[in-house]
Amino acid sequence: MAAVSGGVLLLAWQGARYGQWLVDDAGITFAYARNVANGFGPVLQPGADAVEGFSNPTWLLALVFGEWLGLFDRGTIFGVADFVVYPKLFALLCCAGILSVCYIAARRVSRWPALVTFVTGVVLAAIPSFVIWCFSGLENSLFALSVCVLAVHLFLAVLDQRLWTPRVAVIAGVIAAFAALTRPDGLIYVAAYPLVSLILIRRTEWRNGFRHVVYSSLAFAVPFGAYLLWRITEFGRLVANTAVAKHQAMPTVHDLTRAGDLVHYAGAPAVIAAVGVVGLALAVPSRWRDGIAAFLVPLGLAMIAYCVLQPDWMGQFRFATPVWALAAFVVVISAAEVLARLRTRGRVLIALTLVGALIPSGVALADAAESYRADSDVPLCWIALRFGRYVNGYADIIGLQQGSMLAPDMGGSSLTSRLRLIDMAGLTEASIADIYAGTGATTLEDHVFEDRKPTFIHTHGLWWHNGITLDPRMTRDYYQIQGFQDPSGGRDEDWVRKEVVRDDRQLQQLRQYSSQTLSHLLPDYQKAGECGGELRPGQAVPR
Secondary structure, three states, X not given: OHHHHHHHHXXXXXXXXXXXXXXXXXXXXXXXXXXXXXXXXXXXXXXXXXXXXXXXXXXXXXXXXHHHOOOOOOOEEOXXXXXXXXXXXXXXXXXXXXXXXHHHHHHHHOOOHHHHHHHHHHHHHHOHXXXXXXXXXXXXXXXXXXXHHHHHHHHHHHHOOOOOOHHHHHHHHHHHHHXXXXXXXXXXXXXXXHHHHHHHOOHHHHHHHHHHHHHHHHHHHHHHHHHHHHHHHHHOOOOOHHHHHHOOOOOOHHHHHHHHHHHHHHOHHHHHHHHHHHHHHHHOOOHHHHHHHHHHHHHHHHHHHHHHOOOOOOOOOHHHHHHHHHHHHHHHHHHHHHHHHOOHHHHHHHHHHHHHHHHHHHHHHHXXXXXXXXXXXXXXXXXXXXXXXXXXXXXXXXXOOOOEEEEOOOHHHHHHOOOEEEEOOOOOOHHHXXXXXXXXXXXXXXXXXXXXXXXXXXXXXXXXXHOOOOOHHHHHHEEEEEEEEOOOOOEEEEEEEHHHOOOHHHHHHHHXXXXXXXXXXXXXXXXXXXXXXXXXXXXXXXX
């Protein structure tokens, strides 16, 4: 398995180049895992209402097991915070799993399975989108692994002519259910087994094929349906609260044009060359050609899922991780098949064509990686400092025993804040999610100022434009502690409720603390991971 090890080492090296960075959204699942593991239930904070503010149950479970085993959220491992080490090592294991199943598939059809596996690892390591999101603290690596396992399972079943057997059908359904419980868009992979069956079935076998499609669907329905029943019982919703807050629109045909974004990212010459190689490999009828359909179907489903998902604020194509994993293997194994058929001169010509097409893409992808390292998406540790420990300092100054904070970033905040958090984004707040979805009984402004009345309010960037800070009740009920123009065109502002501030002297203490402390925090924005070995509620920035 030297090929797998070599590919994993390359991926580890590339992942290490992003340092201890974890994206803040990962902290939301971290907080839920902490509370589940410690017996508080599926809540963002102990004592909070149960809201499904996560969309990755299997990843949540992996973190819970890490907590129970003492490997996660307990301290440091070799001087590095385990909340950084554990999810990144778990992601690396998932990457090893991806390359291992690729090797298993390549061994069946290629003369050079080790080379195919290693080159697949090289390609994945060269794609910043794949590396960034696998090692972000989110579920991407586990999701990509589940999709690759499904594809290889179907691939081997086709090669062995076992596609329409109960065992293959049931396992395909269970793997699809796992994918659907790892990310919401994983639901699309329930269609993988039926579509592969539809493509390969012969007229005389349709009854047998249909029966096994039913088996696969039932195998999917049992675990997924059980979770769905628990979701309705526990949270009172048919879908995760995150889906309600994001208010995913119904997909349209126009959404499919978003595939062009991935083509542009990978480089048009490289994509054209890749499609050409796959086409040449499929041109000759063979059992291998039927098998590769088992990869092309999940790849097509992954592309569709990427296209129809509503984009979020994170860069580098967060929802495309399975696309890169499947596409890399399909292209590499196809290239190996084509090269195996040709003589030396033909092999040289194909190899030179591929290298020539890949060089511009390699340069562009290297630039994209460098750019992201210099300006990554919001780091978890920055939010833990800025909205957890820093605002805890506000609460300490005014002697606040109990209070709340309205803010849009819940990851690091939920791990360090001693205040009751109100999620301005609505991901972990059912009432605000309903407002964004158009089903709430009130407006966001009325909900904030008349119903919740948070002790502190923070806005920044696009959140500054949501109307809360422009509402006249803001200046009626709150003092502004600090505010400045941020690069996105909005304003970074902190506000405190007037009734909790004893006098002008205390208000000046808050403003002095802000001016002295925030000025030191802001230059450290991109120093991801530098927030100590533990994140605990009540921690404050030293004054």
